[in-house]
Amino acid sequence: MSEHLAAVAEITKLARLFGITDPTELDFLADLPPAAVREYRERVTDRLFDRDAKRLKGIATTSKIVPVGISSKIAERAFGPLLCAAIASAVEPQRAVDIAKALNSTFLAECAVQLDPRRTAAIIAAVPPKMVTDVARELLSHGDHITMGRFVHVITEPALRAAAPVMSDTDLLRIAFFLEDKTAIDNVLHVVADRVPGVIRAAHDHQMWAEGIDLLDSIAPHNHAWIGDIIAALGGDVLDALITAVAELDTWSTLLPITNAMSHDSLRLFAERPAIHTDTVLAALITAAADHDLWSQALPLVDALPDTTKPTLAALFGDLTREQLLAAVLTASRGDNIHTLVDLALAQDQEGRTRVLALIDDMDGIEEFLTALTPDTPDTMWQALIQVRDDIPARLQTLLAERALELGRDDDAGELAPLGTTAN
Template sequence: MSEHLAAVAETTKLARLLGISDPTDLDFLVDLPPAAIRQFRERATDRLFDRDAKRLHTVAQAAKLVPVSISAKVAERAFGPVLCAAIAGAVEPTRAIDIAKTLPPAFLAAVAVQIDPRRTAAIIAAVPPALVEKVARELLAHGDHITMGRFVHVIPEPALRAAAPVMSDIDLLRIGFLLEDKTAIDNVLHIVADRVPGIIRAAAEQHMWAEGIDLLDSIAPHNRAWIGDTAAGLGGPVLDSLIAAVADLDAWATLLPITSAMSHDSLRLFAERPAVHAEPVLAAITDTALNAGHWLELLPLAAHLPPAQLAFVAARVAAETDDRLDHLIRQADTAGRWDAMIPVALAMTDSERRRLAALPVMGDPDVLRAIITSTAEHQLWSQALPLVHALPDTTTPTLAHCIGDLTPEQLLAAVRTAAQSDTIDTLVDIALAQEPHGRARVLELIDTMDDIEDFLTALTAHTPDAVWNAFARVRDEIPPRLRTQLAERARELDHPHHATALQPATATAQ
């Protein structure tokens, strides 16, 4: 939960303890650390319960001496809810439950308002589910979400299941926001799983995204994908409402872990929303990712953005210092996120990409191997080859070795992509830098391509001499048919010396 939202929840609970009807009267506290507000509330509770501890313990012991029915009548008619709440922690749990079963739900609800769950957890856990449901109904009839939130973490699952139907989607949002122990939220979500779409829709329709975002911040990692995909499945208006609320609350640190867990299709739907494309929103997202430890959670979203928005994010990333950029790339590499990092790098300007390619991390053989492997696995050749082109020549041997590890299908995909772009020279340079066996493999693959014309056409008047010279150096390794085709293509481009180097004119005459 964001510090501000956590503080709001804590001041709301503190207002109840202090008998303040309007929690906003304590708004002057919301800039304090939430833990400090909670600590003050717990100490105040302890003072209230401990000041007469000896006397209360004596009263509790006396309850053992009379029948349950009499104890219940004394509790309701003589003690009242406040004194009963104070005594409860000193009563043996089984005895307390027997007494509670004979009391009206309305009275038990009034006691629950005053009780301290820390002192009565054993009693609360033993309350029968049917009785929990009745008390919950009484509390919700008075709109008392604070008391409900204070008890959820000590109520067993059967009792929670009994009480869940009493709660509306809005009730669940408010109770979740006021939970005493946020680790209980995942158990609650498990119980009301079929109602999650309604809860998310209620957050949007009732302008309760503060409560909803608090829940998103509290759920365990294994539930993020499910919740994120559910939200995306509710349509654009719900997503737009969520995005606007997150922007207003500056809660991107909460939402980015959710979006990064979404399925491919759900994340695409999110990234396509115009609300995400506004520069102030993109700036806030990127700054949160770079400055608040959410870089790896930005990458999946960035890879789904339209070109202009991706370029905006890439420019902000490129503005980082060399040391910082090197660190970010190493993080992406360690996390195996080159499939998302490559599109970001491609969206940079040529000068930014050359700067990135010159960083120490990009000379690391393991990193280069990860780039090629990820490129092949995710078919990102069209995006990766411009980045590879910017790498210094010293990386060519390592890249050549990586190319040699590709399957024939992956290598063919690389050749075809290069043939359809202006990066054919990059791939040829790397491929022919392999050991003889690797070169033979590449040359044979090109020779047997069904669409070899695409490859030949990719060799243009602008193809660097280095590419033709590379072919000439391995002339004797090139299959005869391919060698003839390369020589003819060189002549078409008015490069007779390259044609001769590949296949002397006398050879064609024969």
């Protein structure tokens, strides 16, 4: 998750702990690392639960000798949700579940709001699926996605499957945003795989792209391909809205790994969308690739973009620092997109083109660059190099000519060889 989105989620959960109904009152914390906000929230929770730990443990011990039916009545009528939540972690899990079975779902939902999942994971894992479903229904009737998100990672898969039908696609999206343990998202996706298109569509229909992008950021790499293909199949309106949101939220670092895993046809559909062809969005894309060294994910998308975007991309490429250019060249040399990078380099004006060619000539890993030129390298790239040969440094010209010969491209080698020399 981006730092901004993570901060929003953590601040919202902290506001809940403090009983603040408008989380924006805590926006002054947004500049802090999200991990720091979370640590503070957990310390406050610990303070609340630990201040009377000895007395609460005594109450829990006493409850062992009281019949379950009586314990449940005491819990509901005398203790209330907050005290019950505080005592819960000191009660043996099965005993706690037996008491809970005698309580109504409304009271259980009120208790769940107060529970600390770090202390009650064993209890939650032992709760029967039907009870989880009833409590989930009650929480969602009040729009409480925070509590749901805090406990998903400790709910068993059968319970999750039982509760999923009471959650709308929008509910699933909001719950995912507030997950206490983001690694749980992949298990959730496994359970509700058939509903993923609806969840992504909900992000579009309800202007919830921050939550949608956070969902994409949280999934494991092995899920990127099929979810990427689902996104591409949702239609142009969804793709355009997603692209615009990613540019505005500066979260290309989240989307690029998804597009990189898409099938060829899905990537083509994505690259055809007008929203990505604007100068502003292209600038955000190249800036993200350069700032976060995401060239291996960005270059396949750049290669799929239409030729009409090439002048803008070339200009953006020319504005990169020497270090950023070198990183791009090295990445392209180690992958299958060297022709994409060379096309951008040669599409610049003469000054920019000369700069990039000089950088390649001077790079320590020039052998990797040359090796990346293979029998599959498009003819158009060799022709483009020949057209700008006067701008290519003599050493690089010689090396390119030699590589062309190795690949059996004798005519290209002869054209590329510096004047006064012959390719051999």
